[in-house]
Every structure is written in C-alpha cells, then in structure tokens.
Amino acid sequence: MNEHWREFFIDGAWRPARTGDGIEVVDPSTEETIATIARGNGDDIEAAVAAARNAFAAYAATTVAERIELLRRIGHGFERRRDDLCVAMAREMGVPIVAARNVHFPSGPAHVAETIKVLESFAFDVARGTTLVTKEPIGVCGLITPWNFPINQVMCKVVPALAAGCTMVLKPSEISPLSALVIAEILHDAGVPAGVFNLVNGDGAHTGHALASHPGVDMVSFTGSTRAGIAVAKAAADTVKRVAQELGGKSANILLPDVDFERAVTLGVNRCFNNSGQSCVSPTRMLVPRDRLEEAEAIAVRAAQATRVGMPMDEAAQIGPVASRAQFDKVQRLIERGIDEGARVAAGGPGRPSGLKRGFFVRPTIFSDVDPATAIAREEIFGPVLCIIAYDDEDDAVRIANDSPYGLAAYVQSADLARARQVARRLRAGNVQINYPAVDRGAPFGGYKQSGNGREWGEFGVNEFLEIKGIQGYAPK
Numbered sequence: 001m002n003e004h005w006r007e008f009f010i011d012g013a014w015r016p017a018r019t020g021d022g023i024e025v026v027d028p029s030t031e032e033t034i035a036t037i038a039r040g041n042g043d044d045i046e047a048a049v050a051a052a053r054n055a056f057a058a059y060a061a062t063t064v065a066e067r068i069e070l071l072r073r074i075g076h077g078f079e080r081r082r083d084d085l086c087v088a089m090a091r092e093m094g095v096p097i098v099a100a101r102n103v104h105f106p107s108g109p110a111h112v113a114e115t116i117k118v119l120e121s122f123a124f125d126v127a128r129g130t131t132l133v134t135k136e137p138i139g140v141c142g143l144i145t146p147w148n149f150p151i152n153q154v155m156c157k158v159v160p161a162l163a164a165g166c167t168m169v170l171k172p173s174e175i176s177p178l179s180a181l182v183i184a185e186i187l188h189d190a191g192v193p194a195g196v197f198n199l200v201n202g203d204g205a206h207t208g209h210a211l212a213s214h215p216g217v218d219m220v221s222f223t224g225s226t227r228a229g230i231a232v233a234k235a236a237a238d239t240v241k242r243v244a245q246e247l248g249g250k251s252a253n254i255l256l257p258d259v260d261f262e263r264a265v266t267l268g269v270n271r272c273f274n275n276s277g278q279s280c281v282s283p284t285r286m287l288v289p290r291d292r293l294e295e296a297e298a299i300a301v302r303a304a305q306a307t308r309v310g311m312p313m314d315e316a317a318q319i320g321p322v323a324s325r326a327q328f329d330k331v332q333r334l335i336e337r338g339i340d341e342g343a344r345v346a347a348g349g350p351g352r353p354s355g356l357k358r359g360f361f362v363r364p365t366i367f368s369d370v371d372p373a374t375a376i377a378r379e380e381i382f383g384p385v386l387c388i389i390a391y392d393d394e395d396d397a398v399r400i401a402n403d404s405p406y407g408l409a410a411y412v413q414s415a416d417l418a419r420a421r422q423v424a425r426r427l428r429a430g431n432v433q434i435n436y437p438a439v440d441r442g443a444p445f446g447g448y449k450q451s452g453n454g455r456e457w458g459e460f461g462v463n464e465f466l467e468i469k470g471i472q473g474y475a476p477k
Helices: 042-060 064-080 082-093 097-119 150-164 178-189 204-213 226-237 261-277 290-305 325-340 394-402 417-426 458-464
Strands: 007-010 013-016 022-027 032-038 125-128 131-137 140-144 167-171 197-199 219-223 242-246 252-255 285-289 344-347 365-368 385-391 409-413 431-434 466-471
Touching: 007 042, 007 178, 022 082, 042 131, 042 140, 042 167, 042 197, 042 204, 064 082, 064 097, 064 150, 064 178, 082 097, 082 150, 082 178, 097 150, 097 261, 097 458, 140 150, 140 204, 150 167, 150 178, 150 219, 150 458, 167 204, 178 197, 204 219, 204 226, 219 226, 226 242, 252 261, 252 394, 261 285, 261 290, 261 385, 261 409, 285 290, 285 394, 290 344, 290 365, 290 385, 325 385, 385 394, 394 417, 409 417, 417 431, 458 466
Parallel strands: 140 167, 140 219, 167 197, 219 242, 252 285, 252 409, 285 385, 365 385, 409 431
Antiparallel strands: 007 013, 007 197, 022 032, 125 131, 131 466, 344 365
C-alpha cells in the first residue's frame, strides 16, 4: 500500500499524480505524520472522469448475473484484506483496533451481501399496460466520502453504483485515505474492469470541487458536513447533475417514563460515545422526563466514567481520539461554550483524559439540564459529548426533538412498543430507531431537512444510481 500514497488509481492502474503538491496524513493518537498523499488537481480529475466515461457503455451492458459475481469476488477480497483495512483505520483515524475489527470492517462485506440480495430480485423492467418502465444506470458518478466511517461510507456508495451499472470516481477524505487505497486494491484484484472504478485523493476545496463541477459527471453522491454539502450542491448546479447528500445530524433520544432507565441511559451514552462521538447518527440529545433528570444524570455519569479511552492498538480501549486537530479544537471550543451557556458538567469537561498528554483525545463528557436553545443542544459537536435535556410530557419531548435544523436520525425508548411506534411516526427524521435495534443494512438511510436528501443502503441505495425511462407503446394493445 505504501507505494501508492503519491499515486491515483485511474483506468485500471496506479498512475503518478500530475502535481507535486501533497497532504500529510496524521495519526491522531500521536499527532505524527504517517504518510503524505498526493493532492489531485483538475487534470487528475479530468483523466479519471475520461476513463469512467470510456468504460461506461461496456459496463452498463453487463448482466445482473455478471455484476452479482463481481460483488461476490469483492466480498471475498474484503475478507482477505481484513487486517490491512483495520490497521489502516487505526492509524489514519485513531479508531481502537477492536472497534475496527468488530464495527467498522464488517460494514463493507455487509453492504456487499445486502446488495447481492437486492440484485437477485431487483426489477429493472416493469410493464405497465403498453408502457415499459425501465431503470438504467445514471452514468459516471462522483463519490465524495468522509473520514469518520471510511469503509462504510465508501462501500455504501461504490457497491450500489457497481450494482446499478455505473462507473465512478471516488474522492475519499484526505484525513482517512489509507483504507481507501486498500479498497482500490481489493476492487482491482476482484476484476473490476478498467475505468469502472477510479480513485483520486485530495481535499474538498480543490479536488472535490473539480469532481462535483465536472460536466462529464452525471451524479454526485456526497457524505459529510452540511456546510460542505452546500458547497458540493452549488458546484454541481451549473451542470444540473443529480446530487445525493447525507449530511449532519443532532439526533434526539427520547426516553419515555416507562422504560428501564438503567439500560436505556447506559446504552444511550454508549451509542453517543461510539467512534468517539464521530457519527452523524449519534444520539447526542438525551430527552428524559423532568422528574427523572437526576436519575438519568447519575446513570449517565457512571457510563461515562466507565468508558475506556486509549491508544488505537490497546485491545481494552473502547474509544480513541477524535480524528484531527481541527476536530479536537472544535469539540473543545463547544465544551467551553456549553459551560459558558450554563449547562451543568456532570462528567468530563475540557482537556484530555488523565494520563494522555498528546493526541487528539477528548474526555467523555456529560452535560445535564441543558437548555434546548443553546449551541451545544443545536450544533453537531462530533465528539464524545452528550446533552441531557428535560421534557414535561410526550408532546414536549416530540417538540424538542423536532426543533432542529437536522433530521437524520432519532431514537425512542419505551416498554410499550405501540406507544414507541406512535412517537416514532411523529419524529421528523429519516431514520428512527426503537429500543436500540440491531443495524439493518436494508433499511433506507438518509435524512430530512439540512441532513440531506436521497437514501442509501439496500434497494434504496441502488435506486439512487438509476434513471427511470418510460417507453410508451412498448407492448401492443
């Protein structure tokens, strides 16, 4: 993998970047540079898009059976490169190796398996009277992915694009590019035809903009912050290409009075702190009945204090650092702002955890009795920081949950499933989870409001990469 740091994967081969400009990849646990990747420019994007366009007609004409077999080979390749992918993620983004093995890595093969299942019964052609409604690959896709779940975010775009018959150019995050280089090797070894998958590293302002604005790109699928999503949409607007976005979130977790608080609060804290809080669907606003606030706070404090923060290769570590200096500074700034706004720090607070003198480590932090109107209750912090908010009744809880510019995810906890279902229907979010269910890779994943548009995962993800054509008069009367 090391030999490819200064190269891009274009038209089936590793090719040198057309610029000497580089971007340092920093291990967030040590603050040391571990690699320097090339920063792609407009010429690199031009070459990658040209390769994708040249490969499109032949790949779009492949059969469903051929694409299924290709996906199977990709799945096998993932299993062979498990250790390489896990170590790459531990180094580039500081995820504990246990979490890399058990949480991050499995998402890749899971998306492959789910998409194969979808393809086995997917209706690309549907007859409606004399009209044939057919779904066709949209064309060349620009895929721009974030750093927080690098395998999941890359594979939930690449896999459905391949399944749909599209060709693509991937720009992974410059913060976590090493795992993406391994994925490129897996796809090549699996026999993805030349030009179907291309990878160009770089930053958003230059490389990402060149990809999103390129007239030869038919669709952009972007995951990242709402701020960056707006920039991508503007860059894509002049060429009227499709833009699918999965953006930020500030998810509410409503604990109804009948729930087992010990379990619900503890699991809620753990879910919030998962991946060091760097998840767009983290349940970062815990809503509890006002008369149960102190009880919830005490349980949350115990859970926070039990969270083991450590170095990525420490098998006992539950969470590692946040991914970058910029992210560390942002989280620290928002923790300080929460204090200034009057929220009670029940656990954690500013600074690094005890014993960690360097690295972008954040103390697992619980804010209690948080005003829903304050910055820490409204802004996406993207760190291990939980806000506990009191509500008066069910209507008040729903009002607080929905009073957000975001609408990616929401959570409801109740011993009464019928009641939980009713509350779930009232929440303005693209994903609602009742009683902490296991992940369903076939569920639609995406958000309302400023959390984006479009849906990923399963058949919903495949549909995003397809155009719909109606052929009237296709069948005789």
